[in-house]
Amino acid sequence: MNLSYWELKNWFSNIDYTIVGSGIVGLHCALALRENYPESTILILEKGILPEGASTKNAGFACFGSISEILDDLKSHSEEEVIQLIQKRWNGLQILRKNLGDAAIDFKPYGGYELFLKEEESSYNECLQKISFINEILKPIFRNDIFTKEIDRFDFNGIQDYLIFNPYEAQIDTGKMMHALLQKAVNNNIMILNQIEVKTFHDKKDSVEINLGDFTFHSKKLLFATNGFAGQLTKNQVRPAKAQVLITEPISNLDIKGTFHLDKGYYYFRNIDDRILIGGGRNLDFDGETTTQLGQTDLIQNRLEELLKEVILPNTEFKISHRWSGIMGMGSSKKPLVEQLSDNVYCGVRLGGMGVAIGSIVGKELAYLVN
Template identity: 55%
Template sequence: MNLSYWEQHTWFKNVDFCIIGSGIVGLSCALQLKNKFPKAKVIVLEKGSLPQGASTKNAGFACFGSASELLSDLQHHDTEELVNLVQQRVDGLELLKSTLGEKQIDYQQHGGYEVFQEKNKDSFEECEANLDHLNDMLRPVFKADTFQMITNRFGFKNSLSNLIYTPFEGQIDTGKMMQALLKKAQSKGISVLNSLEVTDFSTEAESVHIQLKEFSFKARHLCIATNAFASELLDLKVTPARSQVLITKPIPNLPIKGTFHLDEGFYYFRNVHDRILLGGGRNLDSEREMTSELATTARIQNALEELLKNVILPDQDIEIDQRWSGILGVGEQKKPIIKPISDRVFCAVRLGGMGVAIGSSVGKELADLIDG
């Protein structure tokens, strides 16, 4: 494809910063760069018509990790590392709210709950035995007890009579969040260009040569914020992991309000617009779900429906309205990779399924790597 003079001059000439990926991290990085360098020309490239990973496909959990998930994480992180991860998630959520405003993202803090099915009694007992330890560990972050036991008052069946509750979790409207980020970026003069896929890049003395499928151009700096798709451009250990989701049709008098976790965070659900949004289950078919293909499978969707009908909303006639999937970027550890690749190329990837919580702060850290 040959660019016209107007296209070349308007979008691709004298580019100071090019960012690959228009999700939470990419747009947050663009905003931070524009704040640091107001006169800089910043463009964001997105290979899809909408962000292709999870930024517009996630469940909208403003969370930091359930009790069982954090205990599981202690097998791969020491206490200091895990506390730092939780602090990063809390700080990231605060940055997201202060950047866009709570109203603009429809932030609601109804608290978070962990539900334990009868088959997960051992996990519950482990959490119960370690609840004081978790609260002591996280007290520097929340300045109070993070978790407490409460009675199951939601009518969940085939589950234990107690839940683990935290008042510090909230939920957002994912669509409103991304729309607000996009509007703010555009209002600052940042160009966001969709359906443009970067296939390669090379660093030169004074610039980075960026190759797209149709054409190429140069920028002074390149930031890669493609999360799950990082290994397509970089030699990094980032594995794509698909997370499948369904949402019900509206349910009259829905009694459930808040964010809910099951099975070390592998399942999650929440209320939204008088509906239940339910997702997860990739641990049922781990090998096949380590994919970047945006699709749903009968095995996992059936398991989600069974959970919905046998545990969450038992004895009710529930209709499913939509199904979809998003792609996470995961690895052996949950700490994101934020680092320079060369003097002019930088990356922030592998968010470990915590994009809503840490995306804003990761984008800021990415921008902070660049001196000018």
């Protein structure tokens, strides 16, 4: 980096807080730090042109878990832990809406649906039988029943008779959300530098030395908000998980409206701009999708197209417009990791594929951890 005196003086000197990652967590962390420390110097470093992980690459679901996903979580987490997770997701969504406003994120409360393929009869029956139980344990959060069964009105093909509906689920425009967050950060005098990758760091007790390759600088505190990429530098128990997505060209008279889940949340689709966006499928190749390398694979893309053609749009011609992928952060627990790593280094990572829901609250928790 061939830096001038002015660049060193104004961008890399007397830094109080350096945040790595300009996604949902990093930006909410920076905004919370600004609120707590109005006179501080806050710098965000981002290795991509835009946030590299999933913040600008997700499907835009404002959700907290389908019923099959919740039942699956109950097999590896206690009932109390699952309720706490859902409470955190719900609170996080309210923070996001309050911080940015519904218009800025294009919030649309169309509700969410779960559908079950014909061959998923056992899972389907279990979910129908457990609706009352799940509604009961979630009543302290929502005060009302969450899940109800509804007849399919969308003319899906090859699925069980009933969909399970959740009126509290909504959809947002991910790009508008991140644009609004970035604008708010800039308006609050938070510096954001893109295409800069942290190579190593050393906690020096009174500050952290941050190495960017051919240049080092010092910051009083260093905070990692890199989610699926966290394991590379922080050595945390975070596994990257690639999520593949595709979107159709506009479809005339598209009648599908809402957010939709299949197979414990491993597949998901929605309407957007008269198109269908569909993603998921990492359960077809868990090992191959445990990667920080972006890109698509024929195995998963073919399955997404197959679901579009045979289940979602069986009587409609469509063309694929675009494909992409993003990197999530997973682990043995769905609970996010918000912790202090050393005297002056902290992290807020492992969002478990729920970044839209919990990114705001994890960012705030990360900021409050710093003293």
